[in-house]
Amino acid sequence: MSSSAAPAHVHTDEHYLSMDLLRFTTAGSVDDGKSTLIGRLLYDSKAIFEDTLENLERVTEQRGEENLNLALLTDGLRAEREQGITIDVAYRYFATPRRKFIIADTPGHIQYTRNMVTGASTANLAIILIDARKGVIEQTCRHSFIASLLGIPHVVVAVNKMDLVDFSEARFNEIVAQYSEFASRLSIPDIKFIPISALHGDNVVEKSARTPWYQGGALLYTLETVYIGSDLNHVDPRFSVQTVIRPNNDAHHDFRGFAGRVAGGVFKPGDEIVSLPSGLPAVIKSLHGPEGELAEAFAPMSVVMTLDREIDSSRGDLFAKAHNQPAVTQDVEAMVCWFSPAKLNPAGKYILRHATRETKCAVKAVRYKVDINTLRKQTDDVAIGMNDIGRVFLRTAVPLMTDPYKRNRTTGSFILIDEFTNATVGAGMILWLEPAERSAAGQFADMGGL
Amino acid sequence: MSSYNLTHLAQLEHEAIFVLREVAAQFERPALLFSGGKDSIVMARLAQKAFAPARIPFPLVHVDTGHNFAETIEYRDWFAAEIGARLVVRLVEDSIKAGRCQEEKGLNPSRNGLQTVTLLDTIEEFKFDACLGGARRDEEKARAKERFFSHRDEFGQWDPKNQRPELWNLFNGRKNQGEHFRVFPLSNWTEMDVWQYIARENLRIPSIYFSHSRRVVNRNGVLLAESPYITLLEGECYEERIVRYRTVGDSTCTGAVESPAATLGEVIQEVASARVTERGTRADDKRSESAMEDRKKAGYF
Ligand SMILES: Nc1nc2c(ncn2[C@@H]2O[C@H](COP(=O)(O)OP(=O)(O)OP(=O)(O)O)[C@@H](O)[C@H]2O)c(=O)[nH]1
Ligand SMILES: [Mg+2]
Numbered sequence: 001m002s003s004s005a006a007p008a009h010v011h012t013d014e015h016y017l018s019m020d021l022l023r024f025t026t027a028g029s030v031d032d033g034k035s036t037l038i039g040r041l042l043y044d045s046k047a048i049f050e051d052t053l054e055n056l057e058r059v060t061e062q063r064g065e066e067n068l069n070l071a072l073l074t075d076g077l078r079a080e081r082e083q084g085i086t087i088d089v090a091y092r093y094f095a096t097p098r099r100k101f102i103i104a105d106t107p108g109h110i111q112y113t114r115n116m117v118t119g120a121s122t123a124n125l126a127i128i129l130i131d132a133r134k135g136v137i138e139q140t141c142r143h144s145f146i147a148s149l150l151g152i153p154h155v156v157v158a159v160n161k162m163d164l165v166d167f168s169e170a171r172f173n174e175i176v177a178q179y180s181e182f183a184s185r186l187s188i189p190d191i192k193f194i195p196i197s198a199l200h201g202d203n204v205v206e207k208s209a210r211t212p213w214y215q216g217g218a219l220l221y222t223l224e225t226v227y228i229g230s231d232l233n234h235v236d237p238r239f240s241v242q243t244v245i246r247p248n249n250d251a252h253h254d255f256r257g258f259a260g261r262v263a264g265g266v267f268k269p270g271d272e273i274v275s276l277p278s279g280l281p282a283v284i285k286s287l288h289g290p291e292g293e294l295a296e297a298f299a300p301m302s303v304v305m306t307l308d309r310e311i312d313s314s315r316g317d318l319f320a321k322a323h324n325q326p327a328v329t330q331d332v333e334a335m336v337c338w339f340s341p342a343k344l345n346p347a348g349k350y351i352l353r354h355a356t357r358e359t360k361c362a363v364k365a366v367r368y369k370v371d372i373n374t375l376r377k378q379t380d381d382v383a384i385g386m387n388d389i390g391r392v393f394l395r396t397a398v399p400l401m402t403d404p405y406k407r408n409r410t411t412g413s414f415i416l417i418d419e420f421t422n423a424t425v426g427a428g429m430i431l432w433l434e435p436a437e438r439s440a441a442g443q444f445a446d447m448g449g450l
Numbered sequence: 451m452s453s454y455n456l457t458h459l460a461q462l463e464h465e466a467i468f469v470l471r472e473v474a475a476q477f478e479r480p481a482l483l484f485s486g487g488k489d490s491i492v493m494a495r496l497a498q499k500a501f502a503p504a505r506i507p508f509p510l511v512h513v514d515t516g517h518n519f520a521e522t523i524e525y526r527d528w529f530a531a532e533i534g535a536r537l538v539v540r541l542v543e544d545s546i547k548a549g550r551c552q553e554e555k556g557l558n559p560s561r562n563g564l565q566t567v568t569l570l571d572t573i574e575e576f577k578f579d580a581c582l583g584g585a586r587r588d589e590e591k592a593r594a595k596e597r598f599f600s601h602r603d604e605f606g607q608w609d610p611k612n613q614r615p616e617l618w619n620l621f622n623g624r625k626n627q628g629e630h631f632r633v634f635p636l637s638n639w640t641e642m643d644v645w646q647y648i649a650r651e652n653l654r655i656p657s658i659y660f661s662h663s664r665r666v667v668n669r670n671g672v673l674l675a676e677s678p679y680i681t682l683l684e685g686e687c688y689e690e691r692i693v694r695y696r697t698v699g700d701s702t703c704t705g706a707v708e709s710p711a712a713t714l715g716e717v718i719q720e721v722a723s724a725r726v727t728e729r730g731t732r733a734d735d736k737r738s739e740s741a742m743e744d745r746k747k748a749g750y751f
Contacts, residue, residue: 016642016646017457017458017459017646018457019458020458021458021461049724049725049726049727050725050726051726051727052727059739073591074591074594076590076591076592076594076595076743077591077592077595077610077611077740077743078739078740078743079610079611081739087610087611088595088610088611088613089595090591090594090595091587091588091594091637091638092587092588092594093587093588093638093640100458102638114615115613115615117615117617118597118615118616118617121617121618122618232454234454242468242471242472242475243471243474243475245501245502245503245504246504247503247504247505248504249503249504251503252503252504255503255504259471259500259501260471261464261468261619266454288502290460290463290464290467290496290499298454299454300456300461300464300465300468301456301464302463302464302465302467302468302471302500304502315475339615351624353620353622354620356475409618410618410619413617413618413620414620415615415617415620415622417622417624422622422624422625422626423614424614424615424616424617424622427615427617
């Protein structure tokens with residue numbers, strides 16, 4: 001069995017360091033073949049080490065299975081291997097001469113939707129698998145909707161198990177039509193379709209001779225060439241203070257630096273900032289990054305800022321600029337994904353974590369729940385249970401500095417925490433509201449406008 | 451706009467620093483688990499950067515099996531003094547003496563698993579509420595499932611089937627009395643990234659990472675170094691080989707690899723063309739299919 005791991009080209013430092021990075025996630029219903037696909041991708045691109053492969057062969061044999069069980073490359077937990085399903089996200093790393101990849105292989109089982117969302121929240125691209133025999137089913141819709149809500153710009157729909165439908169072009173086209181119809185109600189800018197067999201490797205790394213009717217590239221080619229313009233915001237200056245650094249030693253007696261990560265825009269020494277929510281102005285004296293003093297800082301850099309004057313600022317505050325500020329508000333209108341077996345309490349209180357700020361919040365209204373299959377807004381049934389997605393209105397105990405999620409993933413997102421169990425029970429994406437909407441309760445923008 | 455780009459190594463660096471600062475902000479008594487291995491050296495370096503010009507606001511903690519390589523221990527002490535950090539060392543030996551755990555019996559006795567007892571006792575002794583570890587997801591299949599902020603119950607246990615969702619970069623470090631977190635700032639780093647960073651930062655690392663001559667015994671394909679803690683079995687003997695280490699743990703279960711790589715550049719070349727995983731040299735992982743998961747569930751690093 002020949003398999004060389006990281007191919008020899010990655011060793012030249014400049015090349016290695018200049019490769020760009022694509023983070024992608026798998027999605028789709030249980031048993032659609034997500035883990036098998038990732039295994040196949042790694043196997044066929046020779047990214048599996050010899051000892052891992054030997055181990056895989058041994059375990060496959062012990063299980064009495066015929067085909068090399070490629071799903072076991074990511075299904076690493078004992079419980080996953082026993083049941084043959086994925087329970088939690090597995091992260092895998094690999095590189096080709098063109099790109100570095102971080103893969104999140106996520107579970108399809110509805111019970112573990114929270115783990116799918118975990119893997120998808122940091123992805124630039126999602127591969128949504130569909131079993132060619134089954135077509136588009138509820139979990140396909142749920143995961144596609146979540147990918148759309150999370151603002152994942154690229155989706156590759158991999159119509160899998162084509163071997164079981166005789167590589168039928170007609171069946172493929174049927175599924176393309178079915179999915180396209182559904183996806184027209186989502187906001188995903190780029191959708192591509194590929195007929196594959198994860199089990200046998202058709203159109204995964206190499207183009208398959210069994211789908212002569214398919215004109216596009218193999219999956220790996222698509223992953224290597226999809227344009228990843230930054231989804232980071234370099235326009236609106238945002239910097240949430242994580243912690244204040246005070247060395248209190250002789251060499252740096254008066255040093256007081258605000259440490260944090262730039263969430264948007266560009267900051268330079270000499271720029272005037274305002275600290276929110278207080279509104280106090282100051283001028284940036286110096287910027288310090290991991291490699292020393294900086295002439296500018298942008299997302300997603302972790303930096304320390306010193307200011308020209310003493311202002312009362314600490315963790316949870318946000319620096320912006322006078323002419324470009326986020327909303328400073330205690331009212332939050334958002335789409336929420338719910339993870340907890342206990343339903344969202346429509347009059348409940350939760351802990352809300354947004355950027356570096358943590359506060360209590362009260363649920364003021366549940367506007368609607370989304371019917372996953374039709375994407376219709378249900379206003380009669382607004383009980384938000386596990387794996388449901390709905391629009392809620394929250395009131396926080398202290399002001400938050402927010403942007404719409406669509407504009408900024410960092411200042412537009414939050415999580416909800418149960419104050420008694422400390423569990424993360426929900427994830428929220430802040431909506432874009434027209435001024436008129438802010439006052440008119442009950443009137444809301446289309447969620448596609450998220 | 452395209453000028454606002456970071457190399458992927460810089461992206462990983464900024465991410466790790468963000469995580470380290472979150473730990474300092476969210477917890478009262480964090481600790482940085484420091485073994486003197488390459489990952490913990492990189493993590494400590496990142497911690498220096500995260501809090502500069504102040505010192506690292508938490509101690510370095512080493513759980514010493516007493517069977518470590520002399521070079522690593524020397525390095526550990528030098529490093530802590532060099533960066534002016536507080537170093538806490540707790541010995542597995544003391545846990546054994548106190549009757550908290552027992553030396554393993556059998557063919558390959560190792561104190562590797564016993565570290566869990568000493569580690570959890572140390573966490574309790576100092577009331578540490580977050581322990582920073584240098585584990586990476588690319589190392590091992592159970593580690594591939596870890597969150598950045600990984601919750602441990604009051605018995606120090608990990609429940610991999612019931613982890614908290616972890617979205618974006620919003621880390622939920624809330625816990626009840628007696629529980630703690632393990633936090634892994636290097637989650638997304640690969641072995642290659644670690645070496646590239648060591649090269650970029652020009653970090654000093656223990657000499658055993660570079661090629662040297664050493665007497666070793668080949669046991670089930672693992673080259674174990676000569677030491678008083680290893681009893682040769684029938685038919686086994688020590689041989690002089692030119693080796694280096696890819697990962698550094700307890701000497702009774704960490705194998706050497708035959709290698710002429712004597713400089714960082716050569717090590718990086720070697721890593722780039724490696725055909726086995728770095729944990730392929732770890733006898734502790736070879737014990738069973740889910741050895742790492744089982745140890746982690748019990749509270750291991
Ligand atoms: N015939 C055929 N079977 C496949 C193909 N891809 C996957 N399978 C089989 O489908 C079953 C499920 O595959 P997995 O990869 O575990 O599915 P999954 O989507 O990861 O499932 P979850 O992670 O639990 O949601 C396994 O028995 C695979 O061998 C394919 O292309 N053709
Ligand atoms: Mg799977």
